[in-house]
Amino acid sequence: MDMDRLVCLGIITSPHGIKGAVKIKTFTEKPENIFSYGELINGDESYKIDSMSIIGGNLVIATFNGINSRNEAELLRNKKLYATQDKLPELDNENEFYHNDLIDMEVKLENNESYGYVKSVHNFGSGDILEILVTSTKKNIMLSFTQEIFPHINVKKRYIVLSIPEFVD
Structure with missing residues (x-):
């Protein structure tokens, strides 16, 4: 650490x-x-x-x-x-993490294909939003940090799974 x-x-x-x-x-x-x-x-x-x-x-x-x-x-x-x-206090379980633990974490699709990296975490007042640098397009997208969109986070192996919402192409 x-x-x-x-x-x-x-x-x-x-x-x-x-x-x-x-x-x-x-x-x-x-x-x-x-x-x-x-x-x-x-x-x-x-x-x-x-x-x-x-x-x-x-x-x-x-x-x-x-x-x-x-x-x-x-x-x-x-x-x-x-x-x-x-x-800061030690976190109790693997489902807990600090926002800065997410920065630079790999973003994978549900089929395990690499999608990009978490560039930053924002909060404009209505919940956390992850800014992701998409590797294939070199563009940034912002997605709500919800269980539906990001169903799994592996802090130890440093990746987060993305279930792409329909509105993202």
């Missing part, structure tokens, strides 16, 4: 108030868990959450050590917050 692998735990969406608080969209199972992993990283910068309150769903309001004004908080807009994977 590569200890340097980073997992995105949230993204700062906007400043909140005038004292440097920010609104964070969390990608953790429970929003309060973003507070559990110590300093969060973005490039060379790290952020320590001083206080946090949950405002519903996957949104929290947080203050960071050293960010004391709305202007400073504004500079953090759209920054992704990462933790190293070794700080």
Whole structure:
């Protein structure tokens, strides 16, 4: 296991108030868990959450050590917050994985034919979407990350099975 692998735990969406608080969209199972992993990283910068309150769903309001004004908080807009994977809990079973485990994973069709690779994982608000680089066309396609479309994932052998929906040619 590569200890340097980073997992995105949230993204700062906007400043909140005038004292440097920010609104964070969390990608953790429970929003309060973003507070559990110590300093969060973005490039060379790290952020320590001083206080946090949950405002519903996957949104929290947080203050960071050293960010004391709305202007400073504004500079953090759209920054992704990462933790190293070794700080995260071990996953219990083979059906659990972190999003970054999917990146660069081979995508195979149900007949075991190679189709492409997972380029990235997106979430625009209505669920996870996998961006796939299709080997034959060198084009990217985006598909909803659902059990119907991706019926099987093998994390150990690093492949995911794609059941191509009818709308994809």
